[in-house]
Amino acid sequence: MPVVEIKGLRKRFGQNEVLKGIDLSVEPGEVIAIIGKSGSGKSTLLRCVNGLEQFDEGTLAVDGKPLLHDDRAAMRALRQRVGMIFQSFNLFPHLTVGRNVMLAPELVKKIGQPAGAQRASMLLTRVGLGEKFDAWPDQLSGGQQQRVAIARALAMEPAVLLCDEITSALDPELVGEVLRVVESLAAEGMTLMMVTHEMNFARKVSDRLVFMHAGRIHEIGPPDELFAHPKTPELAQFISALNH
Amino acid sequence: MVDFTLWDILRNLLLAARWTITLSIVAFVGGGLVGLALLFARLRGHAVGDRLIAAYVQVFQGTPLLMQLFLAYFGLALLGMPTTPWIAAALALTLYTSAYLTEIWRGCVASIPKGQWEAADSLAMSFSEKLRHVVLPQALKISVPPTVGFLVQVVKGTALASVIGFIELTKAATMITNATFRPFTVYGMVALLYFCLCFPISWWSHRLERKLHAGR
Amino acid sequence: MTLDFGAILSQWPLLATGVANTLLLTALSAVVGGALGAACAWARAQGPLWLRYVAGTYVELIRNTPFIVQLFFIFFGLPMLGVKLSPEMASVLAMVVNLGAYATEIIRAGILATPRGQIEAAESLALNRFQIFTRVVLPPALRKVWPALTSQIVIVMLGSAVCGQISTEELSYAANLIQSRNFRAFEAYLVATAIYLALAIGVRRALNWIGPRFIFGRP
Numbered sequence: 178m179p180v181v182e183i184k185g186l187r188k189r190f191g192q193n194e195v196l197k198g199i200d201l202s203v204e205p206g207e208v209i210a211i212i213g214k215s216g217s218g219k220s221t222l223l224r225c226v227n228g229l230e231q232f233d234e235g236t237l238a239v240d241g242k243p244l245l246h247d248d249r250a251a252m253r254a255l256r257q258r259v260g261m262i263f264q265s266f267n268l269f270p271h272l273t274v275g276r277n278v279m280l281a282p283e284l285v286k287k288i289g290q291p292a293g294a295q296r297a298s299m300l301l302t303r304v305g306l307g308e309k310f311d312a313w314p315d316q317l318s319g320g321q322q323q324r325v326a327i328a329r330a331l332a333m334e335p336a337v338l339l340c341d342e343i344t345s346a347l348d349p350e351l352v353g354e355v356l357r358v359v360e361s362l363a364a365e366g367m368t369l370m371m372v373t374h375e376m377n378f379a380r381k382v383s384d385r386l387v388f389m390h391a392g393r394i395h396e397i398g399p400p401d402e403l404f405a406h407p408k409t410p411e412l413a414q415f416i417s418a419l420n421h
Numbered sequence: 422m423v424d425f426t427l428w429d430i431l432r433n434l435l436l437a438a439r440w441t442i443t444l445s446i447v448a449f450v451g452g453g454l455v456g457l458a459l460l461f462a463r464l465r466g467h468a469v470g471d472r473l474i475a476a477y478v479q480v481f482q483g484t485p486l487l488m489q490l491f492l493a494y495f496g497l498a499l500l501g502m503p504t505t506p507w508i509a510a511a512l513a514l515t516l517y518t519s520a521y522l523t524e525i526w527r528g529c530v531a532s533i534p535k536g537q538w539e540a541a542d543s544l545a546m547s548f549s550e551k552l553r554h555v556v557l558p559q560a561l562k563i564s565v566p567p568t569v570g571f572l573v574q575v576v577k578g579t580a581l582a583s584v585i586g587f588i589e590l591t592k593a594a595t596m597i598t599n600a601t602f603r604p605f606t607v608y609g610m611v612a613l614l615y616f617c618l619c620f621p622i623s624w625w626s627h628r629l630e631r632k633l634h635a636g637r
Numbered sequence: 638m639t640l641d642f643g644a645i646l647s648q649w650p651l652l653a654t655g656v657a658n659t660l661l662l663t664a665l666s667a668v669v670g671g672a673l674g675a676a677c678a679w680a681r682a683q684g685p686l687w688l689r690y691v692a693g694t695y696v697e698l699i700r701n702t703p704f705i706v707q708l709f710f711i712f713f714g715l716p717m718l719g720v721k722l723s724p725e726m727a728s729v730l731a732m733v734v735n736l737g738a739y740a741t742e743i744i745r746a747g748i749l750a751t752p753r754g755q756i757e758a759a760e761s762l763a764l765n766r767f768q769i770f771t772r773v774v775l776p777p778a779l780r781k782v783w784p785a786l787t788s789q790i791v792i793v794m795l796g797s798a799v800c801g802q803i804s805t806e807e808l809s810y811a812a813n814l815i816q817s818r819n820f821r822a823f824e825a826y827l828v829a830t831a832i833y834l835a836l837a838i839g840v841r842r843a844l845n846w847i848g849p850r851f852i853f854g855r856p
Contacts (some may be wrong), residue, residue, distance in 0.1 A: 484837070485833055492823065545855075573701065581703070591703065616702055
């Protein structure tokens with residue numbers, strides 16, 4: 178059974194239709210990289226998967242359970258299965274790094290204080306920040322903050338992790354440390370859907386590449402194939418623009 | 422007990438409200454003038470004067486207006502001056518208002534970027550020229566909304582003058598209550614009358630503020 | 638003109654009781670009024686439409702009427718509806734209602750400054766709306782507006798001097814009692830005023846200390 182199954186998804190902002198019928202299913206352990214020009218709808222698609230955006234038509238299911246916007250309990254159940262990492266980190270400024278990671282398991286999964294702290298510490302170690310447990314978010318570099326955000330999302334043990342341009346707000350020298358963490362997650366079998374501008378990374382890590390254009394999935398397939406033999410002029414132009 | 426109709430109560434309250442308005446205007450205008458004088462003294466930048474005025478502001482902002490009214494009332498008597506509730510209330514509210522307004526205005530002047538003073542300096546302007554032509558015109562614009570907003574505090578502050586026996590809206594309410602034994606109706610009406618006085622001013626102040634922010 | 642402060646200071650037990658009661662009234666109304674303000678701030682910022690109007694009307698009614706009238710309405714007026722309150726209860730209620738209205742607007746300003754991403758991150762972590770408000774939105778908002786909230790609590794404390802008028806035995810009541818015994822009115826009120834000034838400074842300091850340690854959890 179696919180982890181995420183999207184059928185005929187349409188989304189409008191007023192008169193402007195940004196998603197014009199998306200069909201995509203993501204298998205467990207699969208890494209999907211979504212590329213395309215800005216305004217092609219790739220971030221909107223990702224934000225639909227955990228209900229941050231409401232779609233107008235079509236269906237979307239996670240673990241076989243349909244996403245229902247009006248059912249708050251069902252939305253929260255779904256969000257426990259879908260983790261999200263944002264471009265702007267969005268760490269909670271009033272909580273220490275450790276508490277940022279512990280907050281949701283404690284409130285949502287009712288995990289007790291010692292167990293939660295232990296898990297948080299383990300996850301922070303996994304992203305290379307074991308010694309930052311008691312630091313405040315604003316004492317960390319952007320790359321470190323983003324790695325905390327990854328640990329925070331992992332603490333909910335999601336079935337799929339959404340990454341929305343997670344390196345776009347970082348200084349170039351900090352991009353690598355974040356991507357290495359994502360790469361290790363992929364290697365461990367985590368299901369990932371990521372919108373990214375890092376083409377080399379997308380090519381190296383993803384199982385399938387999705388090229389979005391004008392609100393549609395324009396091409397989809399193994400990354401090497403897409404990069405080597407683009408079938409449409411739009412993708413060919415997108416790739417050649419990258420090389421200049 | 423005299424039988425009061427609702428209209429009788431309202432008419433008497435409205436008559437008393439004239440004194441609330443009069444006291445408010447006296448305190449606001451008087452306080453504005455004193456506050457302006459203090460502001461100029463402060464902008465001169467003498468360390469001692471600055472300290473004194475800062476202490477003056479802190480005393481009036483850090484003590485109850487009711488105590489200030491009592492001190493004015495009994496202090497005037499102690500100095501051998503003629504004391505009436507009217508004089509004591511006007512004096513205390515004027516000083517109280519001056520302390521708040523001078524602080525509000527100082528904040529407005531302080532928010533004018535330093536570069537404006539320096540630019541004026543570099544044009545060889547004197548102190549009063551800098552104030553008159555560069556700083557005050559800009560500060561004046563941003564000072565209007567909070568100044569109007571403080572008028573609401575003054576109007577509400579006049580209600581405390583009732584405690585030292587000045588017959589305005591609140592004192593009249595107490596007197597009418599004692600005659601009619603209808604405190605719920607009387608104080609309810611009084612609250613509505615204050616609301617009718619204050620709400621338009623609050624609303625105006627908000628609108629001015631929004632316009633100011635939109636204009637920048 | 639001679640001033641005699643000895644006659645006032647010899648009555649220090651009365652003054653001490655007055656100070657204690659003023660602080661007690663202030664503490665009670667700060668806690669309850671602050672919570673009321675936070676709840677109404679939520680109602681005004683994120684609640685259903687009808688609740689926004691209710692909270693908005695409450696805020697405007699209180700902010701545009703004098704505290705003394707609110708106090709008299711509660712103490713003298715409410716018994717007509719069968720709600721009879723002791724002077725102390727009426728004082729606390731009036732102070733809570735008064736502070737609650739100002740705190741609503743102050744806290745609301747902090748809430749409105751919350752970046753959208755903070756809420757989205759909390760939603761993505763499956764927190765419910767109550768958890769998002771109390772654990773993610775409110776603490777940074779309180780931190781942002783703490784100076785304003787502190788000032789308002791001090792203003793309410795100073796305003797509580799009026800509660801002596803309905804014979805709540807707070808500081809101004811003590812001053813009034815002393816001057817009625819020895820006819821040293823000016824001195825009595827001057828001493829009380831000085832104590833209020835010290836309290837205002839002390840309460841402000843205390844709140845600046847308490848806030849980061851116990852309210853919004855970050856030094």
